[in-house]
Amino acid sequence: MHTPDCAILGMGYLGRPLAEKMFEGGSRVSALKRRITSDDINLPVNLHAADLNDERVFQADFWQTWADKSVWFCLLPPSAVADYPAVLAGWLQLARHFDIGHIVYASSTSVYGDAVRECGEHTPPDPQTESARKYKAARTLAPFRKIFDT
Numbered sequence: 698m699h700t701p702d703c704a705i706l707g708m709g710y711l712g713r714p715l716a717e718k719m720f721e722g723g724s725r726v727s728a729l730k731r732r733i734t735s736d737d738i739n740l741p742v743n744l745h746a747a748d749l750n751d752e753r754v755f756q757a758d759f760w761q762t763w764a765d766k767s768v769w770f771c772l773l774p775p776s777a778v779a780d781y782p783a784v785l786a787g788w789l790q791l792a793r794h795f796d797i798g799h800i801v802y803a804s805s806t807s808v809y810g811d812a813v814r815e816c817g818e819h820t821p822p823d824p825q826t827e828s829a830r831k832y833k834a835a836r837t838l839a840p841f842r843k844i845f846d847t
Contacts, residue, residue, distance in 0.1 A: 699724075704728065704729075704762075704769045705729070706769070706770065707770075707773035707774070708742075709774070711772045720741045726766075727743040728743070730746055731746060747759070749778045750778055755787040755791050760791055763795065767798060768800075770801045770802075771800070775827075776828060789838060804832050807832065808823075808829050809823055
């Protein structure tokens with residue numbers, strides 16, 4: 698079965714195996730990480746490195762390799778950037794510009810806090826850590842509000 702062509706923001710411990718599986722399924726994969734290491738050289742991925750803290754990053758030419766990918770994954774942890782919601786807003790604006798139809802966003806259950814309780818789609822968030830607060834702030838971005846507020 699052919700998997701769709703995709704782009705992955707965040708090629709860490711989740712992104713790398715996802716990229717490999719997608720490639721094995723027949724996908725063309727583009728990806729972005731903070732820095733390229735010797736382990737990355739033989740990956741069958743159109744891989745770029747960039748500093749997402751640079752406000753000009755979303756004007757870079759390499760994003761053109763993402764334009765024809767039908768599914769975009771965000772596996773970027775909040776610790777990777779100074780202003781997580783701003784980076785996601787820029788990334789989502791780029792997705793809108795390229796008319797990307799499928800966005801997969803990996804968040805965290807940490808937005809629900811440390812209390813032992815049953816949590817579901819409508820459970821109010823209670824972030825206890827800085828990382829969880831950044832995830833919660835990202836939820837307020839317009840494209841995500843459509844998902845979380847329904």
